[in-house]
Amino acid sequence: MNELFIKPNLKSAQRRTKDETIIERSRFNIPDEYLSLGFNKKFYLRTYGCQANERDSETLRGMLAMMSYAEVNTPEEADLIIMNTCAIRKNAEDKVFGEIGHLKQLKYENPDLIFVVCGCMAQEEEVVNTILKTHQHIDIIFGTHNIHRFPELLIQAHFSKERVVEVYSKEGEVYENLPVNRVQKAKAWVNIIYGCDKFCTYCIVPYTRGKERSRLSEDILKEVVTLVEEGYQEVTLLGQNVNAYGKDLELDYGFAELLEDVAKTDIPRIRFMTSHPWDFSDKMVDIIAQYDNIMPFVHLPLQSGSNEILKIMGRRYTTDEYLHVFDALKTKVKNIAFSTDIIVGFPNESEEQFNDTLKMIEYCQFDNVYTFIYSPRHGTPASKMEDNIELEVKRSRLKRLNQRVSVYALQNNKKIVDSIQNVLVDGPSKKNPDVYSGYTETNKLVNFIPKKAKAGMIVKVKITGANTWTLKGEEV
Numbered sequence: 001m002n003e004l005f006i007k008p009n010l011k012s013a014q015r016r017t018k019d020e021t022i023i024e025r026s027r028f029n030i031p032d033e034y035l036s037l038g039f040n041k042k043f044y045l046r047t048y049g050c051q052a053n054e055r056d057s058e059t060l061r062g063m064l065a066m067m068s069y070a071e072v073n074t075p076e077e078a079d080l081i082i083m084n085t086c087a088i089r090k091n092a093e094d095k096v097f098g099e100i101g102h103l104k105q106l107k108y109e110n111p112d113l114i115f116v117v118c119g120c121m122a123q124e125e126e127v128v129n130t131i132l133k134t135h136q137h138i139d140i141i142f143g144t145h146n147i148h149r150f151p152e153l154l155i156q157a158h159f160s161k162e163r164v165v166e167v168y169s170k171e172g173e174v175y176e177n178l179p180v181n182r183v184q185k186a187k188a189w190v191n192i193i194y195g196c197d198k199f200c201t202y203c204i205v206p207y208t209r210g211k212e213r214s215r216l217s218e219d220i221l222k223e224v225v226t227l228v229e230e231g232y233q234e235v236t237l238l239g240q241n242v243n244a245y246g247k248d249l250e251l252d253y254g255f256a257e258l259l260e261d262v263a264k265t266d267i268p269r270i271r272f273m274t275s276h277p278w279d280f281s282d283k284m285v286d287i288i289a290q291y292d293n294i295m296p297f298v299h300l301p302l303q304s305g306s307n308e309i310l311k312i313m314g315r316r317y318t319t320d321e322y323l324h325v326f327d328a329l330k331t332k333v334k335n336i337a338f339s340t341d342i343i344v345g346f347p348n349e350s351e352e353q354f355n356d357t358l359k360m361i362e363y364c365q366f367d368n369v370y371t372f373i374y375s376p377r378h379g380t381p382a383s384k385m386e387d388n389i390e391l392e393v394k395r396s397r398l399k400r401l402n403q404r405v406s407v408y409a410l411q412n413n414k415k416i417v418d419s420i421q422n423v424l425v426d427g428p429s430k431k432n433p434d435v436y437s438g439y440t441e442t443n444k445l446v447n448f449i450p451k452k453a454k455a456g457m458i459v460k461v462k463i464t465g466a467n468t469w470t471l472k473g474e475e476v
């Protein structure tokens with residue numbers, strides 16, 4: 001058998017080097033003879049997880065368009081199925097494995113079908129071993145560090161009819177030359193930093209996405225300016241930890257400076273995601289407060305309200321330090337809204353420590369909270385910790401937490417009933433085409449009766465009603 005086999009290795013993924021990141025700018029090329037490989041063929045792409053994955057999928061779409069593939073909405077219609085996976089929690093992985101098993105039948109019906117698994121799960125040694133052992137119908141596995149190699153791997157699998165596995169354990173270059181087919185016409189994801197060096201003890205991301213590598217500001221600004229020229233209304237600056245932007249470049253130019261430079265372009269709306277409170281400087285707060293096109297909404301992951309748990313999590317801040325950032329934003333940025341992440345049931349979390357989290361929820365009164373039961377990830381320090389908390393206890397804590405979270409979400413939504421909000425229109429809602437939906441500056445979803453609204457416009461909407469997670473309104 002002549003299989004291409006490079007498997008991931010956890011030990012190499014854990015290592016960090018001081019190597020300078022190389023920026024690849026040469027023209028992205030697919031040999032002419034393969035530009036029609038996908039002629040009359042269709043691909044189905046399913047994306048799991050975070051916005052970084054959504055953005056990677058847009059790159060895959062760009063490559064597939066270059067190779068003449070057309071996208072379809074169901075796997076049954078496809079000649080090529082790609083699953084761009086997420087490794088952040090076990091149940092996300094279970095879902096992917098369920099889907100891989102479920103779609104096996106399609107491969108029996110059509111042996112020419114090419115089935116691809118990529119993304120963060122493909123960076124995990126354990127996952128790749130399981131796929132190799134039990135899922136013979138997967139033809140290609142590649143990881144987050146060699147997305148640029150996808151066309152080459154596809155060509156190899158197509159002609160050799162053999163399995164191709166190529167996953168690099170260590171991050172490589174920053175690619176400035178990859179094609180992109182954006183899914184949305186008014187909102188764009190813009191990567192600013194890849195990877196993460198924080199190594200929170202429960203998190204797999206530093207192993208699946210590699211070390212922090214910032215793009216150069218001139219490349220980011222050029223991309224934003226092009227998006228403005230193309231009529232985009234909103235950019236979301238992306239990174240596992242955007243606030244660490246620039247630290248690896250050592251140029252005395254960080255996220256605050258980048259945010260200000262992006263705000264000086266003509267882009268109407270700027271968002272950013274995700275922020276680590278430890279790297280959130282006072283200067284960043286001031287820049288957010290200063291520019292109207294930086295949206296008054298911050299996702300600021302807290303994870304736990306207990307200082308003891310935060311320490312074991314390796315989060316590097318105390319609740320007081322978190323509140324320093326939170327309060328500064330709340331005081332300086334008019335009408336700001338917040339969302340956060342909370343993990344309940346971290347190993348040995350006591351009732352008292354959980355109650356500390358509830359106290360933080362009472363104080364911060366977040367607009368939205370993404371709540372999770374702790375999920376051990378193989379290879380992380382936390383996964384080796386003994387855990388004496390029963391799953392039932394964790395579930396009951398999650399329920400209590402969610403109840404409190406809903407109270408504040410509804411309360412915050414009710415506060416803006418009767419106000420007029422600027423809403424970036426997504427388009428007609430799926431359930432009822434007479435109702436449109438869009439997002440306020442504070443990232444709240446509004447379903448509203450349109451007058452002149454069209455997808456991609458920013459319109460004024462009077463808020464007429466509030467539910468826990470959505471608002472109702474009428475265009476004015």
Ligand code: SF4
Pocket residue numbers: 196197198199200203204205206240241276
């Ligand atoms: S900051 Fe922590 S939680 Fe976020 S990606 Fe990095 S290691 Fe994971």
